[in-house]
Amino acid sequence: MTGSxxxxxxxxxxxxxxxxxxxxxxxxxxxxxxxxGSEGVDELWLDLGRRDRRLVELADVAGASGVKLRxxxxxxxxxxxxxxxxxxxxxWIRVPVAxxxxxxxxxxxxxxxxxxxxxxxxxQDPHNLGACLRAAEAAGVHALIAPKDxxxxxxxxxxxxxxxxxxxxxxxQVTNLARTMDRLxxxxxxxxxxAGDAGTELYAADLTGPLGLVMGSEGSGLRRxxxxxxxxxVRLPMCGRVESLNVSVAAGICLYEALRQRRFGA
Numbered sequence: 001m002t003g004s005x006x007x008x009x010x011x012x013x014x015x016x017x018x019x020x021x022x023x024x025x026x027x028x029x030x031x032x033x034x035x036x037g038s039e040g041v042d043e044l045w046l047d048l049g050r051r052d053r054r055l056v057e058l059a060d061v062a063g064a065s066g067v068k069l070r071x072x073x074x075x076x077x078x079x080x081x082x083x084x085x086x087x088x089x090x091x092w093i094r095v096p097v098a099x100x101x102x103x104x105x106x107x108x109x110x111x112x113x114x115x116x117x118x119x120x121x122x123x124q125d126p127h128n129l130g131a132c133l134r135a136a137e138a139a140g141v142h143a144l145i146a147p148k149d150x151x152x153x154x155x156x157x158x159x160x161x162x163x164x165x166x167x168x169x170x171x172x173q174v175t176n177l178a179r180t181m182d183r184l185x186x187x188x189x190x191x192x193x194x195a196g197d198a199g200t201e202l203y204a205a206d207l208t209g210p211l212g213l214v215m216g217s218e219g220s221g222l223r224r225x226x227x228x229x230x231x232x233x234v235r236l237p238m239c240g241r242v243e244s245l246n247v248s249v250a251a252g253i254c255l256y257e258a259l260r261q262r263r264f265g266a
C-alpha cells in the first residue's frame with residue numbers, strides 16, 4: 001500500500017494512550033473520523049496485507065491531515081476489534097469533550113439563524129445517543145443538550161454510532177435540564193416535547209422559528225419537570241399495533257419535519 005501519511009510504519013503494537021483514546025473501525029466510520037474530526041485522531045491502522053483503493057484513499061486523507069499511519073497485520077486488527085468486520089481500517093481517536101452550560105450561552109450568542117436545538121431527557125442507551133447525534137447533525141441542529149446525571153454521555157460506542165457527528169455537533173451537558181429549559185425560554189426558544197398522549201400531531205405543529213425539540217428517555221419518556229416546562233407537546237401518529245418508536249427513530253422523524261418546515265414553511 002502506498003500513501004502520503006507521515007510516519008508510515010509496518011509493525012504492530014498499540015499506540016501509547018490513556019483512557020481518552022478508543023478504536024473506531026470500518027471504512028465508513030474511519031473516513032468520517034478523518035473527515036470531521038481529524039484533530040482527534042491519534043493514529044490510523046491499515047491492514048498490511050490488503051491492496052484496496054479505499055484504504056489508499058484513507059491513507060491519503062490521513063497524510064493530508066497529518067495523522068500518523070501504521071500498517072499492521074490482520075491479526076492485530078482482529079485482536080483489537082475482537083473479530084468484528086473492520087474492513088482493514090481502524091483509527092484510534094480521542095473521545096470528544098462535552099460542552100458546558102457556559103459554552104451553550106456563547107453558542108446561542110453566535111447563532112445568526114433561529115436556534116434549532118435537540119434536548120434529550122435521560123437517554124441512557126449509547127446507540128440511541130449516537131444515532132440522535134448523527135440525525136441532529138444531518139438535520140442542521142445547532143447543539144444537542146442533555147443532563148449530566150442519568151444519561152449516557154459521550155462514550156466510544158456513542159462516537160462510533162454517531163459516525164463523525166460527535167466531533168462536529170456541540171454536545172452540551174447541563175447540571176439541571178429543567179433550569180436550562182427555563183433559560184432557553186427566556187431567550188425566546190419555543191420548547192416542543194414529544195408524548196404519546198399529546199393532543200396535537202407532529203405534522204400539525206409549527207416548528208419554525210427558535211425551536212428546542214425535547215425527547216424523553218427510552219422507557220418512561222419525559223420526566224415530570226421536563227414535561228411541565230415544554231411550551232407544547234406533540235405526538236407521532238401511530239397507525240399500526242406498535243405503541244411507540246425508538247427514541248432515535250422518533251428524533252429523526254421530528255428533526256426532519258422541523259427541517260422541512262424551516263426550509264419550505266409550515
